[in-house]
Amino acid sequence: MPIIQFNLLEGRTVEQKRKLAKRVTETVVEVLGVRPENVRILIHEMGAEDFSVGGVTASQNGKMPAASLNGVNGHAHPEAKAS
Numbered sequence: 001m002p003i004i005q006f007n008l009l010e011g012r013t014v015e016q017k018r019k020l021a022k023r024v025t026e027t028v029v030e031v032l033g034v035r036p037e038n039v040r041i042l043i044h045e046m047g048a049e050d051f052s053v054g055g056v057t058a059s060q061n062g063k064m065p066a067a068s069l070n071g072v073n074g075h076a077h078p079e080a081k082a083s
Helices: 012-031 066-070
Strands: 003-009 040-046
Touching: 003 012, 012 040
Parallel strands: 003 040
Antiparallel strands: none
16 A cells, blocks of 8 residues: 655645645556555645755745745735745
8 A cells, every 4th residue: 555645835725735646646556556545645734934944944935835825715825925
């Protein structure tokens, strides 16, 4: 039973996550020859202050997904910066 994990900055839409799960499942089925119901996908979302590179958080350097710039339900994410 393959288990695939993604660690993503928050802000992706439900549609994006569903599309990711569908396409990854299709690829795993094709490459590994397993049944779709045996593929497990875990998506872990983290806030922009929970991820950093070189001591700089994602919210500090503006490295957030495009969906985060618009926030959830059209409301701006409080830490979003346009890049």
